[in-house]
Amino acid sequence: MKKLYLSVILIIMFFFNNIVKAEYEKIFYDLKIESITGEIIDFKEYENKAVLVVNTASYCGFTSQYQELQELWDTYKSKGLIVLGIPSNTFNQEKKDNEEVKKFCEVNFNINFPLSTITEIKGDNAHEIYKWAKKNYGKSAIPKWNFYKILINKEGKIEDTFASFTKPMSGKLIKKIEGIL
Numbered sequence: 001m002k003k004l005y006l007s008v009i010l011i012i013m014f015f016f017n018n019i020v021k022a023e024y025e026k027i028f029y030d031l032k033i034e035s036i037t038g039e040i041i042d043f044k045e046y047e048n049k050a051v052l053v054v055n056t057a058s059y060c061g062f063t064s065q066y067q068e069l070q071e072l073w074d075t076y077k078s079k080g081l082i083v084l085g086i087p088s089n090t091f092n093q094e095k096k097d098n099e100e101v102k103k104f105c106e107v108n109f110n111i112n113f114p115l116s117t118i119t120e121i122k123g124d125n126a127h128e129i130y131k132w133a134k135k136n137y138g139k140s141a142i143p144k145w146n147f148y149k150i151l152i153n154k155e156g157k158i159e160d161t162f163a164s165f166t167k168p169m170s171g172k173l174i175k176k177i178e179g180i181l
Contacts, residue, residue: 027156036115051082051152055121055143057093062147066109068168073113083113088121153180
């Protein structure tokens with residue numbers, strides 16, 4: 001009987017030992033994006049920091065989350081968190097040009113965390129960030145709507161994703177952020 005238990009335990013250990021995690025050919029810090037003012041944001045500058053990537057839109061029902069994103073940035077930037085807003089018109093809810101988006105964010109929410117140019121986030125024309133996320137984390141990394149959140153850990157890999165309904169200052173998101181900082 002002991003041999004049977006030992007055999008079962010060994011089989012279970014062997015089975016779980018062979019579970020493979022995503023094999024990242026690239027990590028997040030290997031990527032770049034254009035900032036809302038036209039400079040290149042090289043994510044190598046964010047190495048050893050956690051990054052919350054959020055696709056944003058000015059005319060969305062979740063646009064008020066900008067306020068909590070700024071609060072999150074103010075609270076955790078000194079501890080190693082980068083909040084990165086990626087304005088997108090993929091869901092037809094963004095302004096027509098970068099200058100309008102920048103002004104909207106500054107005037108209405110006093111945003112000073114990094115923003116990219118208006119960027120595609122789904123499909124064949126999606127930015128490299130979103131193609132990378134899908135390849136390495138699967139379909140759950142594809143934004144379902146505006147203000148979808150992808151949390152990148154200090155190793156440059158996806159830690160978790162959060163639906164649009166998850167507010168930036170929610171306990172669930174804060175707990176994950178604090179756990180990786």
